[in-house]
Amino acid sequence: MPGLDIREIVRAANDRWNAAFNSGDAAAVAALYTSDGTVLPPDHAVVKGTAAIADFWAGFISAGVKDHDIELLDAQDGGDMAYSSGKWWATGLGEDGKALRFEGTIVTIFRRQPDGSWKTCLHTWN
Template identity: 65%
Template structure:
């Protein structure tokens, strides 16, 4: 079943909003819960991360390092069957030298898989 572009964009935007909320509240467990159990995260600065436990550890490390104010601005989302992808821009702040926060930004691609309960969970997530 193919969803309309408007519907999938709304659903994926909600998933992105949940992700930002979980991360910005410092809850790595809640962030990891938004990924499929077999998900893969491909950060540009780390090794490939596989599975919920490793994904939680990765995000917990960034949260502990002071990364905050994460935002995803979705540019587009499309779906076919139980798979969807979203492309967008991300930004976040992290401690810089001295007391100044450093702002980082880049592009993000996330592939989502529809779960049995109808929710969408990330199964592949990468950014630069």
């Protein structure tokens, strides 16, 4: 995206991710990752590839996790790769049915695609 700095690109990517997740569309979330994308969730097996990523996020969506948002802390451009760090939060229901707020930190690595767009190739959080 000519004229945009990496922070603007990452903010837009985060906005697309949040919009897809919050709309309940796991396939749209997975489409934001590269075909060989990897998700490294805490306390869970590695999730690799578009289909597995869609299934993984569908589980969160069906469990009632919603209102996801990301606050960008830093983004650095490395040519065809970039990384960002930030804080994330979402809401959901606990086992007792009471509303919970989940939050933590996030690191995302992006890869520039041949068409100039950016997709996530590695995503991890706590």
